[in-house]
Amino acid sequence: GQQLNQSPQSMFIQEGEDVSMNCTSSSIFNTWLWYKQEPGEGPVLLIALYKAGELTSNGRLTAQFGITRKDSFLNISASIPSDVGIYFCAGQRDSGYALNFGKGTSLLVTP
Amino acid sequence: DTGVSQDPRHKITKRGQNVTFRCDPISEHNRLYWYRQTLGQGPEFLTYFQNEAQLEKSRLLSDRFSAERPKGSFSTLEIQRTEQGDSAMYLCASTPGGGSGNTIYFGEGSWLTVV
Numbered sequence: 001g002q003q004l005n006q007s008p009q010s011m012f013i014q015e016g017e018d019v020s021m022n023c024t025s026s027s028i029f030n031t032w033l034w035y036k037q038e039p040g041e042g043p044v045l046l047i048a049l050y051k052a053g054e055l056t057s058n059g060r061l062t063a064q065f066g067i068t069r070k071d072s073f074l075n076i077s078a079s080i081p082s083d084v085g086i087y088f089c090a091g092q093r094d095s096g097y098a099l100n101f102g103k104g105t106s107l108l109v110t111p
Numbered sequence: 112d113t114g115v116s117q118d119p120r121h122k123i124t125k126r127g128q129n130v131t132f133r134c135d136p137i138s139e140h141n142r143l144y145w146y147r148q149t150l151g152q153g154p155e156f157l158t159y160f161q162n163e164a165q166l167e168k169s170r171l172l173s174d175r176f177s178a179e180r181p182k183g184s185f186s187t188l189e190i191q192r193t194e195q196g197d198s199a200m201y202l203c204a205s206t207p208g209g210g211s212g213n214t215i216y217f218g219e220g221s222w223l224t225v226v
Contacts, residue, residue, distance in 0.1 A: 003153075004153075006153075031214075033214060033215070035217075040219075040220075040222070041219050041220065042115075042117075042202050042217035042218050042219045042220045043154065043202070043217045044217070045214055045215075045216060045217075048214045088153050088154075090153075092215075098144065098156035098159060098167065098169075099144075099146075099154070099156065099215060100156075101153030101154050101155070102153055103151070103152055103153050104151075104152075104153055
């Protein structure tokens with residue numbers, strides 16, 4: 001399937017800083033999802049976006065579905081050590097179809 | 112626990128042996144997916160089921176791989192004659208079905224190491 005371009009590849013930040021990461025695709029998707037994965041575990045859903053232009057928050061996390069339907073970004077405000085993990089974006093053409101994942105953004109947060 | 116359940120969580124096998132993984136989806140989720148993930152990569156789609164029907168298979172699913180969902184509930188993924196390149200985490204996911212807003216939930220994965 002289509003691989004999404006996710007950036008940055010990794011981030012090393014101090015606790016309290018804000019984080020921004022994004023995902024782009026050459027294809028249009030009708031759903032964008034953001035997952036977090038910790039070592040040895042499966043991806044956990046953070047935010048789901050279903051409409052172009054949609055801006056959705058989940059606590060300190062905010063994600064937007066790009067107007068062109070070819071991109072999405074995720075912001076984390078006031079990062080804390082437990083935010084450490086790999087964040088994946090995933091695009092879905094239509095509901096129920098397979099997800100196409102990016103390669104992930106690895107986030108490290110120092111106290 | 113009402114999440115997606117996978118078994119075993121870890122499997123070490125010798126090259127050439129067969130392995131089977133089981134997935135129990137969230138109750139009443141009629142779509143079930145299998146993905147494979149290697150180190151440093153995002154999950155890659157293998158196949159999915161709508162109830163007991165296997166509706167799509169990726170080119171990644173070689174002849175040595177077979178998946179079943181006989182009663183539309185749990186699913187199994189079998190790999191025959193394993194190769195070292197099969198070493199990966201195999202993820203199962205489920206969703207209620209079609210219609211907007213049905214997001215996909217993943218299990219904790221089954222780690223396979225082929226030695």
